[in-house]
Amino acid sequence: ETGVTQTPRHLVMGMTNKKSLKCEQHLGHNAMYWYKQSAKKPLELMFVYNFKEQTENNSVPSRFSPECPNSSHLFLHLHTLQPEDSALYLCASSQASRTGGQPQHFGDGTRLSIL
Amino acid sequence: GQQLNQSPQSMFIQEGEDVSMNCTSSSIFNTWLWYKQDPGEGPVLLIALYKAGELTSNGRLTAQFGITRKDSFLNISASIPSDVGIYFCAGHPGGSEKLVFGKGTKLTVNP
Numbered sequence: 001e002t003g004v005t006q007t008p009r010h011l012v013m014g015m016t017n018k019k020s021l022k023c024e025q026h027l028g029h030n031a032m033y034w035y036k037q038s039a040k041k042p043l044e045l046m047f048v049y050n051f052k053e054q055t056e057n058n059s060v061p062s063r064f065s066p067e068c069p070n071s072s073h074l075f076l077h078l079h080t081l082q083p084e085d086s087a088l089y090l091c092a093s094s095q096a097s098r099t100g101g102q103p104q105h106f107g108d109g110t111r112l113s114i115l
Numbered sequence: 116g117q118q119l120n121q122s123p124q125s126m127f128i129q130e131g132e133d134v135s136m137n138c139t140s141s142s143i144f145n146t147w148l149w150y151k152q153d154p155g156e157g158p159v160l161l162i163a164l165y166k167a168g169e170l171t172s173n174g175r176l177t178a179q180f181g182i183t184r185k186d187s188f189l190n191i192s193a194s195i196p197s198d199v200g201i202y203f204c205a206g207h208p209g210g211s212e213k214l215v216f217g218k219g220t221k222l223t224v225n226p
Contacts, residue, residue, distance in 0.1 A: 002157065031212060042119075043158075043203070043216040056213065090157050094212075101146040101165065101207045104214055106157035 003027040006091050006107035013081065014115050021076040021110045023091030031096040032074040033104060034066060037088040049074060050096045078112075086114045117142055117208045121217030128194055129225050136220040137188040138204030146207040147180050147187035148214070153200045161202075162189070194224050 004025045013019050025032065034046040048056035049068040063085075065077040074091055088111050092104040121138045128134060138147070146165055150158035162173050164180035164187060171178055177190045187206070191198055204217040 002159065004157070006157075040218070042218050045213060048212060050212070092157075096212065102212075103146075103148055103160050103163045105160060106150075108155070108157045111155075 002105060002107060004091055004093055004105055004107035006089075006110055008110055009108065010111045010113075012113045012115060013078070015081060015083075017081075018077070018079040020078065021089055021091075021112075023074040023076075023107055025072055025074075025091075025093040025105075025107075027093055027105060029093035029095050029105075030071045031094045031102075032068060032071070033092040033094075034064075034074065034076050035090040035092065035106075037090055037109070043090065047076075081112075081114045083114050086112055088112070117215050119204055119206060119215055119217040121204050121220055123220060124218070125221040125223070127223045127225065130194060130196060132194055134191040134194055134198070134222060135188060136202060136204075137186060138206075138217050139186040140206065140208075140215075141185070142208060143184040144206035144208050144215075145184070147178070148205040149176075149178050149187070149189045150203045150205060151200050152203065152219075158203055191222075194222075196224050196226055198222060199224050 007022045032049045036044045046060045047066045052068050067075040088109045090109045091107045094102040094104040149161045152158045162178040167184045169180040175192045201219040203219045
């Protein structure tokens with residue numbers, strides 16, 4: 001039990017489908033993150049939300065659309081994805097800090113496969 | 116952008132042996148974190164380091180924040196089969212919320 005819950009754990013979708021990934025944190029944190037983890041690559045930061053406001057979009061294609069309705073919930077809406085988007089998508093949370101440097105706690109990820 | 120060079124990429128050891136892995140950067144980092152990831156799960160935080168020279172232990176794990184603020188190492192003593200997994204270093208450069216990750220060290224422990 002990490003305090004960060006992601007659903008679904010596995011998702012297979014066609015390139016024309018629309019789906020959403022969900023993340024919920026129970027740690028009282030106020031910053032949330034989406035990462036992409038592909039084989040043999042470092043974790044890639046996609047989006048950062050601090051106090052529900054998006055503060056980072058790491059040049060992510062518009063077919064990925066994040067939503068953060070409150071400090072505990074984070075969504076990643078997916079549409080018209082490409083095969084190269086198949087990866088493990090990880091959500092993380094941390095305590096936001098002006099000076100930065102707070103450890104991030106991760107969920108177990110959604111394994112996404114694009115057909 | 117900033118990069119972390121983590122080595123070795125993989126290690127194959129016998130149960131009971133000690134393990135050492137490290138991470139280096141060309142720029143200064145304000146924090147160093149070490150995570151472990153098991154198959155099918157997300158990274159789990161093992162140790163967090165906040166000050167240059169800091170040495171911190173968590174059971175059989177010991178990590179140090181390099182005095183130059185450009186490197187960190189993780190040692191595992193008396194390895195056991197459940198130590199198997201991928202170990203990632205990560206750090207916050209210059210007060211940023213953005214966490215930079217190494218590529219990971221894959222550890223295999225033979226019983």
